[in-house]
Amino acid sequence: MSKKIVIAGAGHAAGQVVATLRQQNFEGQIVLIGDEPYLPYQRPPLSKKFLAGELSAERLHLKAESFYDAPNIDLRLQTTVTSINRDTRTLGIEDGDDVPYEKLVLALGSRAKELRVEGADLNGVYYLRSIEDVEQIRREMDVGRHLVIIGAGYIGLEVAAVARGLGLDVTVIEAADRVMSRVVSPEISDFYQIEHTSKGVKLKLSSGVAALRGKKRVKLVETSAGEELRADFVIVAIGIVPNTELAEQAGLEVSDGIVVDDQCLTSDGDIYAVGDCTSHPSDIYGRQLRLESVHNAIEQAKTAAYNLCGIETHYSEVPWFWSDQYDLKLQIAGLSEGYEDVVIRGNPAERSFACLYLKDSRLIAVDAVNAPKDYVHAKALIAARTILSSDRLADATTSLKDIAAGA
Secondary structure, rough: OOOOEEEEEEOOHHHHHHHHHHHOOOOOOEEEEOOOOOOOEHHHHHOOOOOOOOOOOOHHOOHHHHHHHOOOEEOOOOOOEHHHHHHHHOEEOOOOEEEEEEEEEEEOEEEEEOOOOOOOOOOOOOOOOOOOHHHHHHHHOOOOOOEEEEEOOOOHHHHHHHHOOOOOOEEEEEEOOOOOOOOOOOHHHHHHHHHHHHHEEEEEEOOOEEEEEEEOOEEEEOOOOOOOEEOOEEEEEOEEOOOOOHHHHOOOEEEEEEEOOOEEOOOOOOOOOOHHHHHEOOOOOOOEEEOOOHHHHHHHHHHHHHHOOOOOOOOOOOOOEEEEOOOEEEEEEEOOOOOOOOEEEEEEOEEEEEEEEEOOOEEEEEEEOOOOHHHHEEEEEHHHOOEEOOOHHHOOOOOOHHHHOOO
């Protein structure tokens, strides 16, 4: 077992690595290095309850500060890793001495994708990826102000829901022809478009952004159709980019993420990688996946930590995600990409239903809106990879629990 483990990154995955190492009574030295000034914290509430002012920053922390006071933990916040030297097994640190490692865990996370149009650097243009980002945005969120959100994915729509609840005038611009098009079916998109429109959100679909206008501060958003939208401030939510540069510079295999095996090992046997920055093999889907998911970050972190402690562990999980918008909880399990048939259980008009996605007569994904039981049992069916009848799945008189038990 290694005597010194260094973790590059101090986000959710990194915090889970430390927690699991401690649970397994790891007695060697743990060095945790992160460039933010905060302890490892949860990011999903940033665009929900934290943005709405319902949670303090301290409540986002995965563990209290005292957790990291153990004699074998060296916590280095506001510290930037600049390089990985695999020959000497050291990390280069900005304004500091190199840090040696026996085993290294890359928990480098991801960053917001930047908008590249004229005026994108104006004051009043924000991204939402950190506590500091949200604290800046909160200062803008006064009743009656005009907010333009660029991007209608999870983050964009969650922010729209919070902003409408706080009394802002909200417009969402989306390049695709429907909301959340990358992750859900047209049926789910239609439902959420109706919900947001009914709450007063103005949706501009199939619309690009040509420029942001203003002298020093953004005042207008010009769309690709030439429309000018008033904007007191703008939030850009057009996706994320995995932080793979350090791995690439070190010569590790990178392909839409740092490539790892099912033990979270990279192409270097002394280096593990976990979380948003990784691409891992999936037995369920038969291909490499890069997932932007808290569940993936946590389970990969546990897998890496167990293996570092000499407990052979292999990662194979059904991906899952969630989104809170207004009083609606969208729970997603699996990946619906490439589905051949969709079965709807429940009634969207009653605001409680599930969409089940099938391929080759197997359930590959579920989107459940205010339907937690269907979500849980569908997730089990996805993992089982059992041949299923779409007619049986659609039969609301047969519970998914009974179908899952039979499978």
